[in-house]
Amino acid sequence: MRAKTNAGIFLEPERYELRAAAPYRFDLDRRDFFKFLGAGVVVVSVLKPAIVAQESGGGRQRRGESLPQQIDAWLHIGENGKVTVYTGKVEVGQNIRTSLSQAVAEELHIPINRIEMVMGDTQLTPFDMGTFGSRTTPTMNPQLRKAAAATREILIGLAASQWKTDQQQLVASDGRIVDPKSNRSIEYAALLKGQQITQSISADQPLIPATEWKVAGQPALKVDGRDFVTGKHRYPSDQKLQNMLYGKVLRQPSFNATLVSADTKTAEQMGATVVLDGNFVGVAAPSTQAAEAAIAAIHAEWKSEPQISNKELFDFLRKDAPQGKDPSGDGDHYETGSVDQAMSSADHRLQQSYTVSYIAHVPLEPRAALANWDGDQLTVWTGTQRPFGVRGQLVEAFHIPEEKVRVLMPDTGSGYGGKHTGETAIEAARLARAAKRPVKVVWTREEEFSWAYFRPAGVIDVMSGVRSDGTITAWEFHNYNSGSAGIRTYYDVPNQHIVFHEVHSPLRQGSYRALAATANHFARESHMDELAHVLKMDSLEFRLKNLKNERLRAVFEAAAKQFGWGKSKSPGQGFGMGGGYEKLGNIATFAEVNVDSKSGDVRVMRVVSAFECGAIVNPDNLRNQIEGSNVQGLGGALFEAIEFENGKILNGRLSQYRVPRFSDLPALETVMPDDRPCAGDRERDL
Amino acid sequence: MSTIHLAINDKSYSVDTDPKTSLLTVLREHLDLTGSKYGCGEGQCGACTVLIDGKAQRSCITRVGSVAGKQITTIEGLAKGDRLHPVQQAFLDEDAMQCAYCTSGMIMSAVALLQKNPGPDEKEIIDFMDGNVCRCGTYPRIVRAIQRAAKAQAPAVAKGVSR
Numbered sequence: 015m016r017a018k019t020n021a022g023i024f025l026e027p028e029r030y031e032l033r034a035a036a037p038y039r040f041d042l043d044r045r046d047f048f049k050f051l052g053a054g055v056v057v058v059s060v061l062k063p064a065i066v067a068q069e070s071g072g073g074r075q076r077r078g079e080s081l082p083q084q085i086d087a088w089l090h091i092g093e094n095g096k097v098t099v100y101t102g103k104v105e106v107g108q109n110i111r112t113s114l115s116q117a118v119a120e121e122l123h124i125p126i127n128r129i130e131m132v133m134g135d136t137q138l139t140p141f142d143m144g145t146f147g148s149r150t151t152p153t154m155n156p157q158l159r160k161a162a163a164a165t166r167e168i169l170i171g172l173a174a175s176q177w178k179t180d181q182q183q184l185v186a187s188d189g190r191i192v193d194p195k196s197n198r199s200i201e202y203a204a205l206l207k208g209q210q211i212t213q214s215i216s217a218d219q220p221l222i223p224a225t226e227w228k229v230a231g232q233p234a235l236k237v238d239g240r241d242f243v244t245g246k247h248r249y250p251s252d253q254k255l256q257n258m259l260y261g262k263v264l265r266q267p268s269f270n271a272t273l274v275s276a277d278t279k280t281a282e283q284m285g286a287t288v289v290l291d292g293n294f295v296g297v298a299a300p301s302t303q304a305a306e307a308a309i310a311a312i313h314a315e316w317k318s319e320p321q322i323s324n325k326e327l328f329d330f331l332r333k334d335a336p337q338g339k340d341p342s343g344d345g346d347h348y349e350t351g352s353v354d355q356a357m358s359s360a361d362h363r364l365q366q367s368y369t370v371s372y373i374a375h376v377p378l379e380p381r382a383a384l385a386n387w388d389g390d391q392l393t394v395w396t397g398t399q400r401p402f403g404v405r406g407q408l409v410e411a412f413h414i415p416e417e418k419v420r421v422l423m424p425d426t427g428s429g430y431g432g433k434h435t436g437e438t439a440i441e442a443a444r445l446a447r448a449a450k451r452p453v454k455v456v457w458t459r460e461e462e463f464s465w466a467y468f469r470p471a472g473v474i475d476v477m478s479g480v481r482s483d484g485t486i487t488a489w490e491f492h493n494y495n496s497g498s499a500g501i502r503t504y505y506d507v508p509n510q511h512i513v514f515h516e517v518h519s520p521l522r523q524g525s526y527r528a529l530a531a532t533a534n535h536f537a538r539e540s541h542m543d544e545l546a547h548v549l550k551m552d553s554l555e556f557r558l559k560n561l562k563n564e565r566l567r568a569v570f571e572a573a574a575k576q577f578g579w580g581k582s583k584s585p586g587q588g589f590g591m592g593g594g595y596e597k598l599g600n601i602a603t604f605a606e607v608n609v610d611s612k613s614g615d616v617r618v619m620r621v622v623s624a625f626e627c628g629a630i631v632n633p634d635n636l637r638n639q640i641e642g643s644n645v646q647g648l649g650g651a652l653f654e655a656i657e658f659e660n661g662k663i664l665n666g667r668l669s670q671y672r673v674p675r676f677s678d679l680p681a682l683e684t685v686m687p688d689d690r691p692c693a694g695d696r697e698r699d700l
Numbered sequence: 701m702s703t704i705h706l707a708i709n710d711k712s713y714s715v716d717t718d719p720k721t722s723l724l725t726v727l728r729e730h731l732d733l734t735g736s737k738y739g740c741g742e743g744q745c746g747a748c749t750v751l752i753d754g755k756a757q758r759s760c761i762t763r764v765g766s767v768a769g770k771q772i773t774t775i776e777g778l779a780k781g782d783r784l785h786p787v788q789q790a791f792l793d794e795d796a797m798q799c800a801y802c803t804s805g806m807i808m809s810a811v812a813l814l815q816k817n818p819g820p821d822e823k824e825i826i827d828f829m830d831g832n833v834c835r836c837g838t839y840p841r842i843v844r845a846i847q848r849a850a851k852a853q854a855p856a857v858a859k860g861v862s863r
């Protein structure tokens with residue numbers, strides 16, 4: 015096995031999310047499909063519906079062919095009327111199990127509890143790149159709506175031919191097809207007996223308009239909420255198989271250390287299975303305690319290199335960056351007009367630097383995996399946002415064909431962009447292969463802090479020029495390492511030079527919730543406040559003067575109104591605002607902070623967010639998510655920061671790394687200018 | 701190794717283990733009661749909260765030897781048959797969860813709080829619950845759920861009926 019487990023897997027911010035879709039090799043033909051699923055109707059959702067429709071002549075109810083290749087989800091309704099949806103997306107607390115069910119229930123006119131969602135199982139569900147905070151998730155909702163709508167039309171068609179009537183006059187209602195003229199009705203199940211119909215959705219599949227939504231667009235409680243409040247749900251770390259052993263890995267004393275020698279005799283004498291393979295030293299034993307004891311009995315020598323600390327970090331990032339107009343060479347670079355000229359003719363100039371530290375995701379459930387080999391067939395249950403990505407890592411680590419690996423993802427204790435990788439899957443599988451028994455590996459909190467990856471740290475240098483009337487004329491913006499998402503300014507500035515500098519990060523880093531753009535928003539909005547201060551202008555007025563985008567103006571104005579912008583401050587009190595286009599849509603946030611005059615501690619007292627994001631499938635859930643990210647954002651803004659030195663994390667436990675708690679909670683207010691609005695094609699699903 | 705007798709959710713168990721083993725490990729590994737969660741192992745997150753003689757305790761830092769013979773309640777023992785405990789019901793009704801990994805610990809802490817103080821105000825809730833972390837940031841809803849449970853329990857308490 016290659017030593018891929020620790021520093022080997024290099025991930026970065028959202029721009030590094032896998033862009034290329036791995037080809038999905040789908041070799042079931044439709045007969046196999048029905049053998050597996052039972053008779054009924056299967057509607058497949060295709061990544062590029064238009065192309066497939068062209069190739070297949072756009073015909074519906076195709077019989078006898080094999081299915082298209084680029085499938086991203088499918089929906090089956092069986093002879094018993096039961097609906098099963100298969101998607102490679104996974105549930106990490108963003109509640110898509112519920113909101114996707116809602117979308118299907120809406121189009122199919124059935125209660126939400128008649129739908130089963132099979133998610134993130136590489137053997138049963140179509141290929142999926144992963145469940146990120148980016149655009150990949152929002153696309154799944156309309157796809158499934160279309161699949162459900164197409165299924166409804168097939169059912170209407172079946173009823174029409176059975177009754178020999180015009181299908182135009184038939185409607186679907188509460189699990190039945192109804193003919194309002196003759197008052198006849200028939201259950202879906204009765205129409206499906208012995209049927210084997212497949213169809214792929216077409217791009218122009220008509221949907222129920224958002225204004226007529228009954229289920230979608232309404233708050234819906236978590237579909238399987240009862241399993242969570244009773245402790246019944248089995249998270250990845252709760253999985254168990256008969257005969258299972260518990261695995262532990264001997265960690266390097268510092269990042270990138272190499273193993274010189276290891277004496278494992280005592281551990282073996284204790285009865286543990288010990289694996290020594292490259293840089294990997296691990297054990298499997300009948301209990302966690304026995305595994306820990308075996309690890310403690312191993313004497314290993316490592317070779318370490320000196321490494322930088324967080325104190326030198328920001329200088330390092332600036333110095334290490336390649337220079338030039340488009341230094342990363344991938345177009346994360348934007349230039350218009352002439353910044354130099356505009357700077358020299360500006361009335362005021364301002365130059366500032368902003369820094370952000372590495373931040374840990376701290377998913378409350380640490381990484382966990384249970385692996386089992388059945389001959390050369392490997393099955394792994396693990397908590398990851400990319401089950402297919404983890405399958406790829408296993409294929410690579412063990413040099414086995416993809417068909418031999420199955421990865422399943424039980425609904426997991428959160429990710430926030432922090433669980434894209436398969437460390438525990440590889441560790442558990444390696445140990446299980448040696449032990450010839452199932453092995454579970456659950457990381458401790460300390461392991462999670464040190465051996466997962468971080469939200470990127472960064473330095474942002476901003477230089478700007480303004481006219482005395484408040485017009486921004488020049489804007490130069492350099493981001494070193496923290497990511498290019500949200501790097502462009504949405505204020506109207508004629509002369510701009512914006513660059514993202516990719517740096518070799520001293521710590522392993524990756525994406526962070528939908529907030530990878532946070533650093534850029536933070537720098538831009540802080541600079542806007544400072545500019546307003548230089549100009550002695552009200553900072554809202556200053557922003558609006560330089561902002562043409564109507565939708566953003568609307569959220570700024572809505573948030574300002576709700577916040578009561580313009581009211582007077584008491585001593586120690588401060589008001590601030592920020593806005594931008596986030597993954598959720600346009601958003602503006604106003605905050606009221608208090609600074610303790612003695613301790614200097616900053617406390618956020620009140621946060622008002624206004625956002626608009628088209629038709630919302632589950633507004634209550636969206637509110638929950640927005641509130642949650644505001645609470646999480648507090649940590650990064652006020653006190654979360656990873657300290658490190660010489661390849662070691664210095665504050666890698668919850669007693670040393672403060673995360674937001676109940677007592678940090680500000681008053682949170684959210685306003686949505688349009689709860690039930692406009693175009694259905696812009697619907698977003700978190 | 702010794703044999704330790706435990707009373708969990710009105711059932712008795714005996715476990716052969718080192719008395720220094722954490723109660724959380726015994727619950728999860730020996731008894732397969734996985735509703736109590738591991739989040740930090742050092743009493744900092746509350747995900748492992750159980751009731752010991754009615755008081756909320758962090759099972760990750762509780763030695764199993766120290767709770768022999770005491771009444772232990774875990775999330776699995778809260779509902780009576782199909783009927784959820786009012787706190788469980790309130791968490792469902794307020795949708796006070798995202799990934800829900802913190803939920804069982806939150807519910808156990810809240811049950812202990814309401815037993816001690818059936819009508820807590822917001823500040824009392826925040827003070828009592830501050831040792832429970834929700835990384836998803838669902839705090840506002842959890843506060844509302846506890847308030848809702850307090851209201852739901854109020855008539856029962858007034859009539860002197862315990863659950």
Ligand code: FES
Nearest residue numbers: 739740743746760
């Ligand atoms: S696991 Fe016990 S308090 Fe965190």
Ligand code: FES
Nearest residue numbers: 798800802834836
């Ligand atoms: S809901 Fe995810 S940690 Fe609380």
